[in-house]
Amino acid sequence: MKIARFRAGRRAAFGVVQGNEIVETRGSIYSRFRLTDNRFALADVTLLPPTEPSAIWGPGVNFPDRVDAAASLRGEPSLPGLKFPEPWQKGRNSLTGPGNPIIIPKDSDGEVHFEGEVVAVIGKQCRRVAPDQAGRYILGYTCGNDVSERTWQKEDRTLWRAKGSDTFSPVGPWIETDVDPQQLELLVKLNGQEMSRSKTSSMIFPFSGIVSYISQHATLYPGDLVFSGGSGVSRPMKPGDLVEVEVPGIGILSNPVTAEFDSSGE
């Protein structure tokens, strides 16, 4: 089942995607809901980020092919063996929806990279959940782009703007509830050209492990988002580009790239 959040006219609602239509739901997508008689053509609604999370989590380095790149960004020759995830948060302000522009900040030197990822959506509040139970607290999966400004990532002590600037967390287009999260393929396309292809079977820590680990100290709430970590090559995007994160079986998250309006007249 595909659950989307959408705007029709001035109203925001949840709905279930059926073919080219979306059927509005009533109730809570996290507990119990039913379909209403309100149907819309997908083309007539605006898809929103699929949840309103209280937190957006990343796992730290989580694919073997990113270990060297991460070491280089940290100015270290190599990374010690990863025994645990290194959780961190993308600011809530950075969330944006499918189709919305990724805005390159005017003071970035241009190294704003895509990172296509799979994103788990928490379905039930959890705390100190065991890895083999964590899946029960996940509602489903969607696509995400962990947009990253590499210069700030190298130079700043924290990731607050490197990965948390406004529009740096596009997520969508909807939540797919019926997939095996560790058997997904993940593609990134820039202007229609395939840039990277990876598999969630390569994740060092599977979603259940990340969710369990975070929940040892931080309660996770319905709607919270947990990124998979990035894999493969990442490249800079420039204004005018179109970036697509595609997960067969889930869908395609597509975002145009624009420059921030510079009111300083420079």
Add this chain to the structure above:
Amino acid sequence: MKIARFRAGRRAAFGVVQGNEIVETRGSIYSRFRLTDNRFALADVTLLPPTEPSAIWGPGVNFPDRVDAAASLRGEPSLPGLKFPEPWQKGRNSLTGPGNPIIIPKDSDGEVHFEGEVVAVIGKQCRRVAPDQAGRYILGYTCGNDVSERTWQKEDRTLWRAKGSDTFSPVGPWIETDVDPQQLELLVKLNGQEMSRSKTSSMIFPFSGIVSYISQHATLYPGDLVFSGGSGVSRPMKPGDLVEVEVPGIGILSNPVTAEFDSSGE
């Protein structure tokens, strides 16, 4: 004016504190509101965290007397000169209210310290606001405790659990709208005994500078919280302690300290 959020019976509301009473408000504390006829004795309500923030920001090291301690925690001989804040976020999950327990995680080795701080409350959405305009986007100030597990702060790559574990961000008791934020005194008491005393006039980056800096890349929203950074000595707390963060002119944030219930039987 003192603005509080409180629970009376099963209902949560905002109100204005007048002496020993709280007068419920109607409307939005961020735009326009009026007082209602609903009055409660302060003793009869439960004070909640004064806002429901989308983000809780810290500035990084922000008092001269903390520079050496921060360098030591980072395993560095000294810190390079601080030209800018180093913004970071305490997880939304860590927020708790006045009177609520600070819970020492069962897997902490005991180095859970208080850090008394002053906290700015954002009143209006802002983005790329100049330092001399930032004050207009701040509604007022409250007290906060940047609870910090020092062992995790040293060993982990991020602050996710060192400063973001559940209950590690007590904030309150209310928002005072009429104070000069850079002329405040700040006291921390442990079991009634004064542990530290400092002044916001020593802040390396004043609140206006921190808010301006964060807003260059991250939109700040009404209710968001911006901590001052910690000053002075910090010491471990243990179950049974009572910690108070007092800012004369604002109020006292008081929290008991408890141990996490350990269901493992150890």
